[in-house]
Amino acid sequence: MTFTFTALLCLGLTLGLGTPVLAGALPKPILRAQPDSVVSQQTTVIFLCEGTTRAKEYYLYKDGHQYLRCTETPQSCKDKAEFSISKIDHYHARQYRCRYQTDDGWSEYSDSLDLVVTGLYSKPSLSAQPSPVVTEGGTVTLQCVSWQSYHSFILIKEGPQKRSWMLNSQYNSYTGQFQALFYVGPVTSRKRWTFRCYSFNRNRPQEWSEPSDPLELLVSGTLHKPTIKAEPGSVVSLRSVVTIWCQGTLDAEICVLHKEGSQNPLDTQTPEKPENKAKFSIPSVTQQHGGQYCCYCYSSAGWSEPSDTLEIVVIGIYYHNKPSLSVLSSPVVTLGRNMTLQCVSWEGYEKFILTKDDQKFLSSLNSQFIHSIRQWQALFSTDHVTQDHSGTFRCYGYYKHAPHWWSVPSEPLEIHVSGLSKKPSLLTHQGQILDPGKSLTLQCCSDINYDRFALYKLGEADVTQNGGQWTQSGLSLANFTLGPVSRTTGGQYRCYGAHNLSSEWSASSDPLNILITGQRSFSPSLSVKPNSTVHPGDNVTLLCQSTYKVDTFILSKEGAAHQPQRLKSKSEASDFQAEFSMSAVTSDHSGTYRCYGSQDSSPYLLTQASEPVELTVSGSIGTSTTPPSKFMPTAGLEGYLKALVGVSVAFLLFLFILIFLLLRRRHQGKFRKDAQKDTELQLPRGAVEPVFRDRGSQKRSNPAAATQEESLYASVKDTQPENGAKVDSWRSAEEDPQGETYAQVKGSRLRRAGAVLPSVMSGEVLDTKDGQAENDREMDSQAAESEEPQDVTYAQLCTRSLRQGTAAPPPSQAEEAPEESTVYAALAVTQQGSVPSNKEQ
Template identity: 75%
Template structure:
């Protein structure tokens, strides 16, 4: 029995040396990738496969297929081997595993690792809200944006404690870009938080884009927030130089300027002593610099709070300017009301009004004006104060680019008027003028003003002239407007001012200048019941046109008073207006003409109608009264002459008696 057992044992051991051990009976190898499992294209990558000390060789597999192999003794006593690829390309992206064999058989496969190759597509941009300077435990929102369409975005946290988030991309109609919003937090200061984002398509999930610029979170400390300001101002013309100043406490050792939405700090500066402020210089402002800025200071205690927001606006981006006017005038009394009208032919979404000190007054949505086919905004100031004095401008902009404005409108200077007596505005040529005539307006007052100003409604500013004094004690100034043309039309006002005062007088009454022959319509004028009437009668002057008009204007030749105007009414296939005059007197006698106008151009008139000569004669009763007065006058005159003759005869007789002594 003993011999038989030993013989069987020997045979069994001998056979055991020849029968291979089943695969998987050995420890599973471990696969690692250096420098990382997410690598940039053209990078050298090394796969480390670690088995046991009895390993005879290794195989590296990609996507289940044998990719590389080594044979022979492992490269170190611990049973490791390396598979190196000198320059990774898109074709190397995939899922890798390894296994080894010994003289007893094959091991099982290692756990698989994915190799991601980046740099295949253009890079996205990464930003964080509310700020990259955060406090302990903050919750943040990261926004990854791309101008091109990709299926998904990946947000990665770099460093020893790696994290990653993945989201489908969504189209943002307002920005016309693709984006993903990642919620991250709470964040702690115990680790470094540096982020990048990528994008990729679902049909090749291991081929990623270029990485975004890195975005590192900074944890705020105990320093007080610095102040931030722009020089010469926060509204700057494109192409101009400017400086942004950041000033903090004496402990600050470094300043960082950050632009909201950017991936990294805009700039870093060491403070200038002793003011302890940093200057960030911009030699040429471009539209990319428009936006909101904050600055931070850093000391050994950590980061400060962020400064208040500096909103940098770049103007001159859109070339179509607006036109700014003051209604009714750029001269307004303190405490009065004023409306500022900003008009443009460009369809801007909004208009904004600014003062010369770059303080924003207000912004309003634009409204379409059908009559002139333009867009406007009306800025109302209900209680004007001396603070409103100065130069104003308006700009147009669009809702999706709030810090990019058009070229500025014409400057409009606002003046404050006092309580001094208003001047008078006169014209010796009349208010309704034919083109080609010379026109001079005269502003005068019985107060000796040193200076006068003339303003045309809708104008950018007013014209000023020195005052002159007359022997009658009047002060005046003549404003020669030259030859009358279409552009002369409008409403005018004038003001007076003393040299020692910054305030202008109250406004004169408005003077309207209307220009004739500006559209090819010639109305007709007739008198009812007749053009010759008696004093005290009623008469109607009828103005008519077979063409559509909005208003009729009746003017008397040589009259100093205001013309009359009535809305046109459509009757019996004609447009007409009836100018009624009751109990007329001889003052109503004269030559009348009528004109037509349209609501879209109130100061432009048609050609004049044919003249109508209105004659007002005395009534029969008045005639008899005059005749009686004449007769009585003659009787009185005759009795007076007879009395004088009798008196003279009596005197002569009396003198004769005195001479004879009788």
Template identity: 50%
Template sequence: MTLIKPGNKAKFLIPLIKQSHAGQYVCLCHKPPNWAEKSDTLELVVTGYFSTKPTLSALTSLLVTSGENMILQCASRERYDNFILTKENEKFSMPQDSQHINSTGKFQALFHISPVKVIHRGTIRCYGYKNSTYVWSKPSDSLEIHITVLQAGLYQAKFIKSNVTFIDGGIYKCYGSEDTLPYLSSYPSYPVELVVSGSFEDPDSSSQEPIPTSAILPKPAIRAEPGSVVAEGSQVTIICEGTSDAQGYYLYHYRNLVSLRRMTLMKPGNKAKFLIPLIKQSHAGQYVCLCHKPSSWPEKSDTLELVVTGAFSKPRLSAQPSPVLAPGGNVTLQCVSKQQYDRFILIKEGPQKLSWIMDSQYNQSSGQFEALFSVGFLTPNQLWTFRCYSNYRNKPQVWSESSEPLELSFSGIYYNKPSLSVLPSPVVTSGGNMTLKCVSQEEYDKFILTKEGQKFLSSMNSQYIHSIRQYQAFFSIDHVTPDHTGTFRCYGYYKSTPRLWSVPSDPLEIHISGESAPSLLPHQGHILGPGKTLTLQFCSGVNYERFDL
């Protein structure tokens, strides 16, 4: 380290902080021949490595009296392992594990501060992190925590706000505090409502509509049809739903906040729409809508995230160990791509949509990038169909093409087990044909075949055979290859519940022989007397690992 005058200090400059600099540091000094003890540990945290910043909010008021309780919520759409709070750039809390909330599709942690003390006042931010406890995301926006006292402010101050627009309308309160204790505040003043009159400029017209307002319109609802995840090149309609007396609807795209887009009124008059006839990547992002009438100023809607898919090549989705599982079982869904994406997104389709986001990891053995999603305790009372996408952090609403859909099925629902056999034999010469027969005494509508736990062929309708009083289906495979070697099973199911299967048949091992067939010779000749021992010998010019008789 470089000595600083006076000589009892030294410094070490890191001119450009990187992720690799994060971690624990100690320093020590020495005077020959003696060394001093090492210093306490300094933890150096590098922030901003993950571009998705969490949001920090208070579930209780930020203005609390000493001794009360307060709950802070840190949330993010990106899957962080932990969240942590800071105050004035110092750690303020112990890290909390991230929890996924199905209703919001976000990951969050709750920080309970009980009881609140004077030392809790100040500027609070939250961060998310994953594997490394010293490499954090960008910070959330700050929250100011104030501790109230009983004495009201006695002095006067003027707050001047220039260039007022309709967005500045609302309810205002003021507080008093002292310079030496800026975070100790008085009780709030009585509220004052600021009403913005004047004009609401229509971006598509030179006319202006007066809004001498005192009322607040209810928050409108925003949605996208057919959905908020749309393929590039398709069309989407953004719909804003307000009150029946609203006279104008406008749409913000957060990429371009300098202008409003007028939306087209729909019948009945409490809705409006904005059509995007040809979706491009530039349309991806966050949208809000607002509505107004001459006697009210507008309230903006919640944020709509519009995702555009199809920008990159699609990943591949598979289930490990199998897409066929028992009720209440666990399965790991693997999303894989040869292309280096930053993240993978797993979507469960259907009325109750769920989503998961994970960082991409490089698998050295396969030479591909992947993410493993653990999906636990699945029940057969709903359909489980998944797709996965991939994207880059700098464009979170621009996704790849969708993987092929993966449907999970449940076995063991029906207890009548079918039987599986093969014609002409379980050993077939490469290039030949074979037929697998699935039979059951239960009147299943269809039978399906799996190989090594994966669906192998399309399902077949069952046929009733009077002579044997059973139901059966045939699966014909022409021109077999060594790839057909493996363990086969069959299941029965009903058309009304195509994802609920019977218990599996016993496994059937299929072996495919090559062109270099071995020879079979009896040691004692072809004719033996009763009670004799028979020895058969296989011979081959190929060094096989084993022989099957």
């Protein structure tokens, strides 16, 4: 122990208060302790005993016994004495008094001063009930509790106006602690209210425990409220670092951070210059840091209003079951339309909350259990979408008893807002129905110079973006290569266009369905009614059937640019079927058709293809009713090329047939002329040239002569002439073995010497009916010279088989059967035996 002598020589004495002294009427001294009468262990304490300038000696007494003496020194004469004790310990915790002595005697004793030494026991805790936030003029209950059994608790108000309260402890059977409740008030906002509490035992009242943490009452004043914010954000992950800033007025001396529900302020900091912001750091966030925060600032004028509330949410508390977030329609939403976001989870969270990257549109909903999917969900709907809805959304799940403890976040969902600018076109170069393994490229193009394009597949959470390219024709486009297709490629696609300087997307393109075949092991059958070859204007029905369950049938035409037709199936007996009707078909309906089946659970996954059916619409080729399209897909171009090749082949075939017919006709004409020249009958010598006459067109100038004619018919077969008779014909019997020639012989009288002989035959071989040929008769030279009248017989030869080139019947007989050609031969009628014996060969 060391004693310091400031102005007087102090000696340690062992005299008690019972030492005989002369009690005079000198004023009582004042005893004080510096820095305080309540000090912690190992602290240096200075006792000041203030008397008069006439004092010769000062004495300090501990528990009634003289403890220290200070003797006056000639060099410094003062009215007080200092007693210094360093390294205070528990045995210094006692009650002290002092007095002084002058030439006139002893003064009275000073009032007693208890020197309290703290830190001898574990500290209690001090809290405000229900909150350290108090209104102006209000009261508050401060609770001092400890797990150790103490007899008493003492509450001390720190600061210039120091006060203390002492209460006996009480045991709380509910908490198992010892406590004391101190009622403080009324409080004002013009000063600080900082408290600590201690605990001690009754037998040693100067030996206290460690002090509790200070408790600052936050009195809501009228001064300007500070601002509060968190960095990097108010939604923080476990074990991350968070800094909370509280900025008050320039004259703010301290700023206090308070968490709602806490019975103590979280921290107190002095603002940093020049912004006058107080920094509250949380080096490692735990779930206990989740909650609502506000801050207060104090200046010489008093307390400020509380700041706005800052919510700190700790995410990742429930890290095993994160929810999933999706949009029910499309992540690209038209400006002004409705939008619904769906948050679902297998975990039975009581509430779901939706957040946006800039912390706008924070909203929470109670969860609902959906039996069909056996999950909990919440639907977040927006009636009128604006540009502010563009951004990244996430959702979380939590329980009502801990609203600031959230699950791990869902995967981010990017929402794009489309405007009213012109929609692009979405095309496929490989057709809409594809076999697995085929390559697929979708092209989004527009005559608007968009800088970028986005492709969206229905049911997916995000879009795929590609930069735009410009063609020489002024089009902007982007190609989206989907690679070898599989069952996951099937779906409905749309595309959008946008400019770089705007976050707004264009209107949506028309939907494009991509269907994947072979995803069911069976194939339907396809038939056509009434026939696969029909005439323009007929009605046609294509029937697609399956013995396996099919919800929808799809009919596709090979090379068609339009979407395949879809019809719901109907159950007929044990089959499923659909009828695709076509009314008043044209040549545009001609082509190869196939049908497929799908189920409602996976409408873009098809069965195997049916056997192809070829539909042919005969008749003139009509003009295609397909409207012109600025962008022709490859499938349509292939169909057009096939049609063009077919028309060209048909035209060449028709031209070849026409040329063949013309050459044949020309050849036949030439053959007819040659045949006529080669088959003329040879005339006998001296005979008059024969005359051709038609039976149907023959006319008589003399009716009387007509009545004298006698008709004679002879059926002559084409055999070898007898008796040297000779018949000339146009062709041999081999050419017409069945041909027959009928000869009609008419008798008449000729007054002329000349005989009329047969002329050229009608072109058929003369066949005799009875097997005997009439002998050609030569006119006797004598009979020819005679002027006697001679009988002349006309022989009419009728051929049944006529060669090409026979004269056509007259116009009057056009509707009747063509009459057989008739050849008249003039025969001289003589008496039997008058025929000369010499026959000409």
